[in-house]
Amino acid sequence: MENMGEWEQRSLVNELTQGRELARQLQVHLNVPSSHESRESLVQKIQASYEKALSMLNYNTSLAADQPQPSGLAIRMSESPPSRSGSPRSEDSDRDCKEQELKDASKKRKTLPRWTQLVRVTPGTALEGPLDDGFSWRKYGQKDILGAKHPRGYYRCTHRNVQGCLATKQVQRSDDDPTIFEITYRGRHTCTLASHVMPPSGPSENQEQGTCMEPQQPEQNQSQSQDLLLNFQRGLKVITEDLGIDEPTYPSFPYPSSTTSNIKLENNVFSPSVIDNNVVGNLSTSFISPATSGTGYFSMSPSPSGMNNTVPGNINFPSTSEPQLSTEIIQAATSATNSPFPFGNPEFDPNFTFDNHGFFS
DNA sequence: CGGATTTGACCAAT
DNA sequence: ATTGGTCAAATCCG
Numbered sequence: 001m002e003n004m005g006e007w008e009q010r011s012l013v014n015e016l017t018q019g020r021e022l023a024r025q026l027q028v029h030l031n032v033p034s035s036h037e038s039r040e041s042l043v044q045k046i047q048a049s050y051e052k053a054l055s056m057l058n059y060n061t062s063l064a065a066d067q068p069q070p071s072g073l074a075i076r077m078s079e080s081p082p083s084r085s086g087s088p089r090s091e092d093s094d095r096d097c098k099e100q101e102l103k104d105a106s107k108k109r110k111t112l113p114r115w116t117q118l119v120r121v122t123p124g125t126a127l128e129g130p131l132d133d134g135f136s137w138r139k140y141g142q143k144d145i146l147g148a149k150h151p152r153g154y155y156r157c158t159h160r161n162v163q164g165c166l167a168t169k170q171v172q173r174s175d176d177d178p179t180i181f182e183i184t185y186r187g188r189h190t191c192t193l194a195s196h197v198m199p200p201s202g203p204s205e206n207q208e209q210g211t212c213m214e215p216q217q218p219e220q221n222q223s224q225s226q227d228l229l230l231n232f233q234r235g236l237k238v239i240t241e242d243l244g245i246d247e248p249t250y251p252s253f254p255y256p257s258s259t260t261s262n263i264k265l266e267n268n269v270f271s272p273s274v275i276d277n278n279v280v281g282n283l284s285t286s287f288i289s290p291a292t293s294g295t296g297y298f299s300m301s302p303s304p305s306g307m308n309n310t311v312p313g314n315i316n317f318p319s320t321s322e323p324q325l326s327t328e329i330i331q332a333a334t335s336a337t338n339s340p341f342p343f344g345n346p347e348f349d350p351n352f353t354f355d356n357h358g359f360f361s
Numbered sequence: 362c363g364g365a366t367t368t369g370a371c372c373a374a375t
Numbered sequence: 376a377t378t379g380g381t382c383a384a385a386t387c388c389g
Contacts, residue, residue: 138364138365138366139365139366139367140366140380140381140382140383141367141368141380141381141382142366142367142368143378143379143380143381145378145379146377146378146379152379152380154379154380154381156381158364158365168380170380
């Protein structure tokens with residue numbers, strides 16, 4: 001595992017290169033009255049490439065950050081890592097036996113990535129409670145939240161015990177606009193859903209799975225995105241708000257085929273604080289370069305209790321290439337804990353080329 | 362009967 | 376002390 005760095009790196013570059021190439025092709029297609037399908041397919045491939053690349057990156061980084069690597073530092077920074085690993089608990093008399101395990105779990109939980117997604121259920125399409133996103137969730141709690149009209153539901157992956165999948169999500173209905181649900185995901189699914197509906201969409205060259213990787217993301221993402229797509233088609237509006245700052249894992253979001261969105265997550269992921277880790281260093285030092293160090297881009301003020309949500313109208317998308325789907329995606333980066341970003345103006349530059357030079361080369 | 366949900370209590374973080 | 380998140384026993388549902 002450790003030494004798959006090189007391999008990984010190469011694959012990563014491959015993916016990205018491929019993505020670039022595909023993008024070029026797409027560009028060509030745009031100038032020619034080609035079939036929608038081919039374009040669509042290109043877009044999908046591009047996205048697939050990016051997602052793949054992202055997963056590789058994140059997988060690595062998460063690894064590096066998660067386990068104190070021998071090579072040194074494993075900065076897990078942040079204020080939280082209490083050195084309680086010892087056995088601080090002297091009082092807890094109740095359920096101490098399992099403490100250990102739980103301890104670990106909860107400890108990690110802190111560093112789990114989070115990202116929020118505002119989902120609007122367009123009236124008319126009867127899609128209420130479930131809000132299925134492709135995964136099977138098991139509700140484990142519900143709580144009234146201060147200042148919120150509706151209670152918040154807590155869900156965790158059904159296969160948590162079986163496969164140790166730590167993914168969880170919280171669903172909260174908006175105060176005034178009952179058609180909006182705020183879904184906060186935490187952690188990634190590590191469970192294996194054998195339901196990849198994703199049409200391979202063509203033999204993309206050497207898309208061999210990340211084989212040596214852990215049983216993790218690849219397909220999942222896809223199936224998930226598939227599902228989301230479904231949702232979109234049902235008339236959902238999805239706004240995402242990314243929170244995965246302090247932790248490398250990727251928000252890896254299933255972006256529907258609508259252009260806009262994508263990728264920016266990375267910047268967060270590599271927020272200066274997290275850097276360090278050998279892996280990233282190897283992968284692309286330039287990437288981290290302050291160049292765009294553009295902290296966390298746009299970002300609609302988290303307006304915690306305000307709830308107002310209502311899709312900050314100011315953020316206008318360049319051109320939602322898919323008008324048919326009334327979907328909108330917004331991603332706001334917010335720092336979960338530290339990394340005080342100077343939020344402020346949701347400037348979301350349509351050009352939005354997050355300096356890929358360094359990245360791609 | 363097994364798995365999911367409900368719900369109040371417990372725990373941790375602020 | 377307050378609030379959000381999780382646990383787990385009781386309950387519900389197929």
